[in-house]
Amino acid sequence: MSRISRRSLLTSGAAAGVLAASGMSVNAAPRSGGALSVALAGATPNDSWDARTHSGLFMQVAAHGAVFDCLTEIGPDGALRGELAESWEASSDARVWTVNLRKGVVFHNGKKFGARDVVESLALHRGVLNTSPAAPLLAPLAEIKVITDHQIQFILGSSNPDFPYLLADHHLIIYPSGMIELAMVQGIGTGLYQVEHFEPGKRLLARRVSEHYKGNSSGFFGEITLLNEAAANARTEMLETGVVDVISQLSAHTARESVENRRVKLHRAQGNQYISMSLSSDIRPDQKNDLMRALRVGINRQGLVDEVLLGYGRVAQDTPIGPQNQYFARDIQSSTYDPDQARFFLRKHGLDEMNTGALSLPVHDRNARALSSQGVCTNVELGHSSGRIIEDWALSTFATKAGVCGLDSSVSTLISAARSEMDSWRRRTLYQDIQVVMQETGPMAIPVFADHLFASRQTVMQPSTIGNMRTLDNARIAERWWHA
CATH class of the missing domain: 3.90.76.10 (Dipeptide-binding Protein; Domain 1)
Structure with a gap:
């Protein structure tokens, strides 16, 4: 990267x-016109254009990916x-x-x-x-x-x-001053697409503006339609029957099957998205350290990659700093799978196993039993994050998610030092130290990085390079892709 x-x-x-930063091939010739329809998840009936509430993919694609702009763009x-x-x-x-x-x-x-x-x-x-x-x-x-x-x-x-x-950051979209509340209701932005119809939790229709500061280098579709569909199987059917052009958040099994389907294109973006596992809030403080040790060594990480992600991912080292980050410590070895040692730590507290409960993750929502079979045994809570492009951003987001578990005070001190360090070599050393300490004492286990998987019809064209920080080309598919 x-x-x-x-x-x-x-x-x-x-x-x-x-031009090189656009991801567009020098020989590419995007064609303007036509309509793009996307089926994706993440919308709710309470959605609005208030970016402080934009946690789901639907509003990320709609807001900072189409209707609004930020100050900078990745x-x-x-x-x-x-x-x-x-x-x-x-x-x-x-x-x-x-x-x-x-x-x-x-x-x-x-x-x-x-x-x-x-x-x-x-x-x-x-x-x-x-x-x-x-x-x-x-x-x-x-x-x-x-x-x-x-x-x-x-x-x-x-x-x-x-x-x-x-x-x-997708929350930091810019509104018109003096009328922000109105803009949050009507969707008044500076983006390439203007809101035509918005039904919270269900649908967005937006049309390309006639004049824009980005000119003809972006925003090739005449209009875009986003449809909310939470069920992965339903999204797949919508693509295969021609109801939509693009679908998001494929499961690993669907991605594998789509490789054999000549009517669709599978898109695989290898970024910093990770699955996390943390102790539930009912764990006593005196149990925390031993149970986290049990969790780290009780996960068959390669098994997760092979049997749950079906190869669409990589083993991680229990920190949110990922392989696409500049200061990712590639030489740190992940915790070795040791079920006997995990049982030792559990039995110190009178426990026989740790359970993940129900598995519901965009990266894989079909086979919870596969996860349990890999040694992850209503004490463990699952989560996921897309990760972030810079280390401090990733760590700040992670610290917020960690909540009451928090970060070790020594890690917080290192994060502050690394954030303000101007020398690249010293900065690298600080971030490597952070990753080592977090692997040993972090409040979550991060066993795997998971690829972003989505699919499109063969007639939908994309640049030679697509963003891998979020799915759907960093959630900017509406302005970067085009019809053949």
Whole structure:
């Protein structure tokens, strides 16, 4: 995966307009027109355009992937580029970031985009008691200064050479100032697609705007339709019968079967998505350490990859820093499967087994028994995450998910030090230390990384490189793909 050098990131926002960062082949000739229909999961009847509530895939694809924009965008190759931010420059200590905003951008209601829109939009995620999922990302932000209508300054409490990456978070979409509540109801953004009809929990119809700052390089479909369908089998049938063009979140079994189906294309993106296993909240504090040891050594990790993920994944080392992260410690060995040692730790507390309970994961939702057969024996709770493109982002998100279990204080200290470290070599050492400590004392077991699996009709075309940080080309399929 390509990553811009931090020197470039600090000085100019160098990837903002580079063709190589688009993921599009030089010889590709996208054709504009036609309609894209996608069946995906994750919508609820309570959905709105309030990005603070956007946890499901449906609203991620709809909001930051179509109707709204963020300040920055993670390209298909993992490189950072500008979206509503045209360029940026950091102070020598990476504590003050000056961002130049695009001129000539308008919201769907005709309002011109400017600095106040950024300030008011990001204020939704700031404050000590703020519960937005993006609040931990902006917690180090001390102040936002408006320099001109198209230039702002972010002043951080401490150095962070990766700060522009955080502004690409899908929660940090930009609304029109003075009318944010209205925009959250009607879906008023600056994106390539304007809301035509939105039925929360069920359907979105959006049409391509006639004029856009991205020009003709993105947003090739004339309209897009997103349909919510929670059942994986139903999504597969919708694709095979031609009801939709694309489906998300295939199970491993469906992915294997689709390889033999000439009517569809399987898309496999190998990113940082992981499955996590944590102790349930009813575990006593005096049991925690031994039961976590039992969990780590009681998982047949390769068995999970082979029999549950059917090869669509890789063994992990119990940390959220993944193989697509710059400072992923590839030389750390995963815990060795040792059921006898796991039983020893369990019996110290009068337990015979640990159970996962019901398995319900987008990466595999058909065969819970396969998981239990791999040594993962209503004490263990399962989860998953798409992971993140930079280490600090991944760790901040992980810490939020860890909740009451929390991170060891030594890890929190290392995370703060790594976040502000300017020297790349020292930073690498700090992140490697974090991974070693988390493997031994972390509040969750992360046994495997799981590929993003989705499928399309043969007539749907895609760039030569697709994003692997989230499914459906980083949830930006509406603006990056096209019809043959």
